[in-house]
Amino acid sequence: MKDKARDLRRNQTDAEELVWYHLRGRRLAGFKFRRQYPIGPFIVDFVCHEGRLIVELDGGQHSSQVEEDSTRTKYLESRGYRVVRFWNHQVLGELDLVLAVIHEILTSELPSP
Incomplete structure (x- = not known):
């Protein structure tokens, strides 16, 4: 898993x-933040352990992976993480908005377990 994360x-x-x-x-x-970080059976794009936040970026291939993404998100949320997803085109076209959303989530109060 570590080798795959390193390759990513x-x-x-x-x-x-x-x-x-x-x-x-x-x-x-x-x-x-850490990037391409293994958590359980998954490698997440970005994780902030302190803020309990995972940021995932989805390309065109993810439109056909809705069920897999849902399973992945449920697993990560069951471990106490909040998961936010963005499409690559959002990052490339609206970076300021993407960063503002991440900032807002990080600085908002963590939900009680």
Whole structure:
């Protein structure tokens, strides 16, 4: 799993590179993110453990993976994470909005377990 995560980090999409530029080094509200990070049987695009937030970026292939994405989201939420998904075209066309949504989620109160 670690080798696959490493390969994914080396072969990011343009949208993933753009989001990572803004999340790395605690650039967004001081929160630390990790990219292409294994959680259970899944590798998530970005995770902030402190904020209990997972950010997933979906390309065109995901429109046919609705059931798989739902299973994945339920698993991650059962582990206490909030999951937010964006389409690659949203990141590339509305980056400020995407970052504002992530910021809003991180700075909002965590739900009680």
